[in-house]
Amino acid sequence: MSLNIRRATMDDLTACTHVETTCFEPSEAASETSIKTRIDNFPQGFYVAELDGRVVGQVNSGCTAKDDITDEEFKQLIGHDPDGRNMVVFSLSVLPEAQGLGLAKALMECFIKASRTMGKEQILLLCKDYHIGFYEKLGYEKAGLSSSNHGGFQWWEMIFRL
Numbered sequence: 001m002s003l004n005i006r007r008a009t010m011d012d013l014t015a016c017t018h019v020e021t022t023c024f025e026p027s028e029a030a031s032e033t034s035i036k037t038r039i040d041n042f043p044q045g046f047y048v049a050e051l052d053g054r055v056v057g058q059v060n061s062g063c064t065a066k067d068d069i070t071d072e073e074f075k076q077l078i079g080h081d082p083d084g085r086n087m088v089v090f091s092l093s094v095l096p097e098a099q100g101l102g103l104a105k106a107l108m109e110c111f112i113k114a115s116r117t118m119g120k121e122q123i124l125l126l127c128k129d130y131h132i133g134f135y136e137k138l139g140y141e142k143a144g145l146s147s148s149n150h151g152g153f154q155w156w157e158m159i160f161r162l
């Protein structure tokens with residue numbers, strides 16, 4: 001089994017959209033257009049996990065100087081500021097058949113390294129309560145309940161200090 005973590009390119013659009021729509025509920029999954037915008041505008045914050053030559057996982061993001069990350073438009077990178085101090089993870093997802101192999105951890109390690117190289121100060125994200133432990137394992141701290149109700153769910157804000 002060979003694993004390759006690398007930056008996404010437009011050739012990964014279909015595969016990344018498949019990962020997104022398979023891993024998230026329809027009400028919360030990003031559209032192909034949003035994924036395209038993210039690859040197009042901020043490939044420095046978009047990585048894929050390729051297992052035996054097939055894309056099975058992704059992490060993508062935007063960047064902002066703001067600490068409030070509840071803005072829905074930001075997911076389309078409206079307000080994206082490449083010089084901002086905060087990396088904001090939109091989606092960390094791995095296809096069910098490739099889960100439990102350490103791929104999300106490997107993607108996040110790569111993402112943290114890239115964020116440090118870019119001189120960012122922190123990584124922020126929103127997650128559901130049952131993923132708090134998962135992110136804590138990866139080095140994140142719980143920052144509190146978010147005011148976001150994206151997809152009709154309750155979200156916790158997590159923070160990783162770089």
Ligand SMILES: CC(C)(COP(=O)(O)OP(=O)(O)OC[C@H]1O[C@@H](n2cnc3c(N)ncnc32)[C@H](O)[C@@H]1OP(=O)(O)O)[C@@H](O)C(=O)NCCC(=O)NCCS
Nearest residue numbers: 023092093094099100101102103104105126127130133134
């Ligand atoms: C959450 C998700 C990304 C994990 O991917 P994965 O590749 O299976 O995770 P890994 O194998 O890298 O697991 C890393 C560690 O977290 C642990 N872990 C995995 N899922 C967990 C969970 N739900 N709660 C607590 N710990 C968890 C693993 O046991 C592993 O621990 P270890 O390092 O001590 O062995 C994947 O299940 C997924 O895509 N889910 C659907 C999309 C989603 O909800 N993403 C999160 C959005 S906020």
